Amino acid sequence: MKLKVNEDLQKERLKCTFNTEELTNFLDGDANKTLSRRKLESFFLSDLNLKDKIPMEYLSHKERYEEAVRKSCILFKKVNEWQQSGDSGSNSMEVYKSLLGGSVGSAIIKDGSPFAVHYVMFIPTIMGQGTLEQQGEWVGRAFSNQIIGTYAQTELGHGTFIRGLETICTYDPATEEFVLNSPTLTSYKWWPGGLGHTCNYAVVIAQLYTQGKCHGIHPFIVQLRDEETWNPMPGIKIGEIGGKLGMNSTNNGYLAFDNVRIPRMNMLMKNAQVLKDGTYKKSVNDKLTYGTMIFVRVVIVRDLVSSYISKAAIIATRYSCVRRQSELKPGAGEPQILDYQTQQYKIFPAIAISLAYKFAASWLWDVYNDVTSQLEQGDLERLPELHAMACCLKAVSTADAAVAVTTCRLACGGHGYMNCSNFPNMYAMASAAETYEGENTVLLLQTARYLMKACQDAKSGLKLTETVLYLSNFKSLRRRNWITDLDCIGNAFLQVAGSKIENCYFAINQLINSGMSQEDAWNETTIKLSRATEAHCRAFVIQSFITTIKTIHLSSELMKVLTELCKLVCAHWMLNQMGDFLQYSNLKPSDVPSIQSLLEECLKRIRPNAVGLVDSFDVRDEILGSALGVYDGNVYERLIEDANKSPLNQEPVNESFHKYLKPYLKSNL
Numbered sequence: 001m002k003l004k005v006n007e008d009l010q011k012e013r014l015k016c017t018f019n020t021e022e023l024t025n026f027l028d029g030d031a032n033k034t035l036s037r038r039k040l041e042s043f044f045l046s047d048l049n050l051k052d053k054i055p056m057e058y059l060s061h062k063e064r065y066e067e068a069v070r071k072s073c074i075l076f077k078k079v080n081e082w083q084q085s086g087d088s089g090s091n092s093m094e095v096y097k098s099l100l101g102g103s104v105g106s107a108i109i110k111d112g113s114p115f116a117v118h119y120v121m122f123i124p125t126i127m128g129q130g131t132l133e134q135q136g137e138w139v140g141r142a143f144s145n146q147i148i149g150t151y152a153q154t155e156l157g158h159g160t161f162i163r164g165l166e167t168i169c170t171y172d173p174a175t176e177e178f179v180l181n182s183p184t185l186t187s188y189k190w191w192p193g194g195l196g197h198t199c200n201y202a203v204v205i206a207q208l209y210t211q212g213k214c215h216g217i218h219p220f221i222v223q224l225r226d227e228e229t230w231n232p233m234p235g236i237k238i239g240e241i242g243g244k245l246g247m248n249s250t251n252n253g254y255l256a257f258d259n260v261r262i263p264r265m266n267m268l269m270k271n272a273q274v275l276k277d278g279t280y281k282k283s284v285n286d287k288l289t290y291g292t293m294i295f296v297r298v299v300i301v302r303d304l305v306s307s308y309i310s311k312a313a314i315i316a317t318r319y320s321c322v323r324r325q326s327e328l329k330p331g332a333g334e335p336q337i338l339d340y341q342t343q344q345y346k347i348f349p350a351i352a353i354s355l356a357y358k359f360a361a362s363w364l365w366d367v368y369n370d371v372t373s374q375l376e377q378g379d380l381e382r383l384p385e386l387h388a389m390a391c392c393l394k395a396v397s398t399a400d401a402a403v404a405v406t407t408c409r410l411a412c413g414g415h416g417y418m419n420c421s422n423f424p425n426m427y428a429m430a431s432a433a434e435t436y437e438g439e440n441t442v443l444l445l446q447t448a449r450y451l452m453k454a455c456q457d458a459k460s461g462l463k464l465t466e467t468v469l470y471l472s473n474f475k476s477l478r479r480r481n482w483i484t485d486l487d488c489i490g491n492a493f494l495q496v497a498g499s500k501i502e503n504c505y506f507a508i509n510q511l512i513n514s515g516m517s518q519e520d521a522w523n524e525t526t527i528k529l530s531r532a533t534e535a536h537c538r539a540f541v542i543q544s545f546i547t548t549i550k551t552i553h554l555s556s557e558l559m560k561v562l563t564e565l566c567k568l569v570c571a572h573w574m575l576n577q578m579g580d581f582l583q584y585s586n587l588k589p590s591d592v593p594s595i596q597s598l599l600e601e602c603l604k605r606i607r608p609n610a611v612g613l614v615d616s617f618d619v620r621d622e623i624l625g626s627a628l629g630v631y632d633g634n635v636y637e638r639l640i641e642d643a644n645k646s647p648l649n650q651e652p653v654n655e656s657f658h659k660y661l662k663p664y665l666k667s668n669l
C-alpha cells in the first residue's frame with residue numbers, strides 16, 4: 001500500500017534552497033553514474049527472492065546463516081545476469097562496491113555476507129601476491145565462484161602482532177609439498193569471515209620453514225573442504241566461532257591443521273619464493289605485500305564509513321522532522337524535534353562528516369591507484385605515505401562512524417533503540433570496522449611512526465611528501481591574527497597537528513637522552529602519539545574538504561550549502577579539542593566565542609536544507625532499512641507494521657501462559 005507523504009516532510013522538501021539532484025549527481029560522479037547506480041539498485045532490490053518474509057533478527061543463529069547463504073548465492077549469480085544484460089552501464093567495481101559496501105548488499109543481508117571476505121580479501125590477495133601463473137590458476141575460479149575462499153591470518157593468540165603467528169608451514173623437498181600444522185591451542189586460526197561453513201579454500205598466513213630455517217610469515221592457498229561433499233579435508237579442524245555483537249551471518253570461523261599437505265605451488269610466490277629443492281628466495285622488498293592491506297583500508301573508508309554515517313544522518317533527520325515533542329513556546333504546540341538546537345547538534349555534524357570522509361576517501365582512492373601503477377614499475381616512493389594515510393583515515397573515520405551512528409540513535413530517543421530503526425545493526429557494523437583490518441589504536445601508532453620520521457626529515461631540511469609538507473612551515477602560520485574563515489581554520493588544524501607531532505618527537509628524544517631505551521621511550525609516548533596522529537588525520541580531512549569546495553564548480557546555491565557543511569565540521573572538531581587549539585594555534589581565548597557562534601550559525605543555516613541534504617544522498621528505503629527513516633515519513637505506521645512481524649504476535653496467547661504462567665498464578669491462589 002502506498003502511503004501519503006507525511007506533511008511535515010513535504011513542507012521541509014519545499015523549503016530546500018538547492019537542487020537535490022545536482023548534489024546527488026555530484027556525489028555519484030555525474031548524472032550518468034546516478035542513472036546507472038539507480039538501475040543497478042532496482043535490478044537487485046526488485047527480486048522477490050531476496051526479500052525477507054520474517055525480519056532476519058527474529059531468526060535463530062543457524063537460520064540467519066542459512067538465509068545469508070541462500071541470498072548470497074542468488075545475489076552473486078545475479079551479478080553475471082546484470083553484467084550480461086547490456087543495461088548495466090557500470091563497471092564490475094561499482095557492482096561489487098554496491099554489493100559488499102553499505103549499499104545494496106546491506107539491504108539484502110543486513111548482518112553481513114559470508115561471501116564478503118572472498119571478494120574483499122581472498123581474491124585481492126591472490127591478485128596482489130600470486131605470480132601470473134598462480135593468478136591464472138585461481139583468480140578465474142574464484143571470480144566465477146567455483147571456489148569460495150577466505151583470508152586466515154588472525155589466531156586465537158595473536159591478531160595485531162603477526163610476526164607472532166604460530167601456524168607452521170614446513171617445506172618437504174621429497175614430495176615438493178608444504179606441510180601445515182597448528183602446534184598449540186593459541187595457533188588456531190580465529191575470526192576469518194566465511195571460514196566456518198561457507199569457504200572451501202583459504203589464504204592461510206603461516207610461518208614458513210625450509211631447509212631447517214624459519215623465514216617468517218608467508219601466504220599459502222589451502223583447500224579446506226572437499227569440493228563435492230564439503231566435508232573438511234583430512235587433517236583440517238574447522239568450525240564457526242559463535243555469536244557476536246553483530247555481523248552474525250558472516251560465519252567467522254576457526255581452523256587448525258594436523259599435517260595438512262599442499263603442493264609447493266600453493267605458496268603465493270610473486271614476492272618471496274621456495275624453489276623445488278627448498279631454497280628460499282627472499283622478496284626484493286618486503287613492503288610489496290602492503291598492497292592488499294592498503295586496498296582493504298581504502299575500501300573501508302570509501303565505501304563503508306561514509307555510507308553508514310550518511311544512513312544514520314538520513315534516518316535521524318527525517319525522523320526528527322516527523323517527530324513532535326514537548327513545547328518550545330507555551331501554547332504554540334509541539335515543535336518538530338529538529339527545531340531543538342541540541343537535536344541539530346546531534347545530527348547535522350553527521351551529515352557534514354559523511355561528506356568530509358567521502359572527499360578524503362576520494363583522494364586516498366586516487367593515490368592508491370597511482371601508487372599501485374607505480375609499484376608495478378618498481379617505484380615504491382609514495383607507498384609509505386599512502387600506507388600512513390590509509391591507516392589513520394581508517395582508524396579515525398571508523399571511530400567517528402561508530403560515534404555518529406550512536407549519536408543519531410540517541411537523537412531518535414526510544415524508537416532509535418528498536419532493531420527496526422536499523423541503528424543497532426549499523427552500530428555493530430561500524431564498530432566492527434574499528435577492530436578488523438588493523439585495530440584502530442595500532443593503526444594510529446603505525447602512522448605515528450611515519451610522522452616521527454617525517455618530523456625528523458623536516459628538521460633535517462629534507463624533502464617532505466604532500467601530506468606532511470606542513471611540518472616544515474606550521475610555526476610561521478601561528479604568527480597571524482585569528483579570523484574565523486576557512487583558510488585560517490584550516491591553518492589552525494595544521495598548527496595543532498604540527499605542534500602535537502613535534503611535541504612527541506621532542507618527548508621521545510628527551511626520554512632517550514635521559515637514558516631510556518628507544519622502545520620504552522616509544523611506549524611512554526603512545527597516548528600523545530595516537531592523539532597527534534588523530535590531529536594529523538583531522539587536519540588532512542579538513543584540508544581535503546576545503547580544497548574540494550575551492551576546486552569544484554557547482555551552482556552557487558549548492559556551493560553555499562557545502563561551504564556551511566565544511567564550516568560545521570571545522571567548528572565541531574575545534575570545539576571538541578578546544579584545549580589543543582588554544583595551546584597550539586593562533587586562536588586566542590577571546591576568539592573562542594566566534595567558533596561557538598560559527599557552530600550555532602551553521603546549524604541554523606543548515607536547518608532549512610537538512611531534509612534536502614539527506615534526500616540528496618539518495619538512499620532507497622530498502623537500503624536504509626529503517627522504520628524511522630522512510631522517505632514518506634510514515635514512521636508510526638511502519639513501527640506498528642514491524643512490531644506485528646514479531647513471531648510473538650502471530651498468536652493471541654503464547655504457549656508459555658499455559659505451561660508456566662497459568663500454573664504459577666494459580667499456585668498463588
Ligand SMILES: Cc1cc2nc3c(=O)[nH]c(=O)nc-3n(C[C@H](O)[C@H](O)[C@H](O)COP(=O)(O)OP(=O)(O)OC[C@H]3O[C@@H](n4cnc5c(N)ncnc54)[C@H](O)[C@@H]3O)c2cc1C
Binds near residue numbers: 153252442
Ligand atoms: C568482525 C571481525 C571480522 C574479522 N575478520 C577477520 C578475517 O576475515 N581474517 C582474519 O584473519 N582476521 C579477522 N579479524 C580479526 C582482526 O583482524 C583482529 O581482531 C584485529 O587485527 C585485532 O587483533 P586482536 O583481536 O588479536 O587484538 P589485540 O591485538 O590482542 O589487541 C587487544 C588490545 O591490545 C592493544 N594493542 C595490541 N598491540 C598493541 C601495540 N603494539 N601498541 C599498543 N596497543 C596494542 C590494542 O590496541 C587493543 O586495545 C576479524 C575481527 C573482527 C572483529
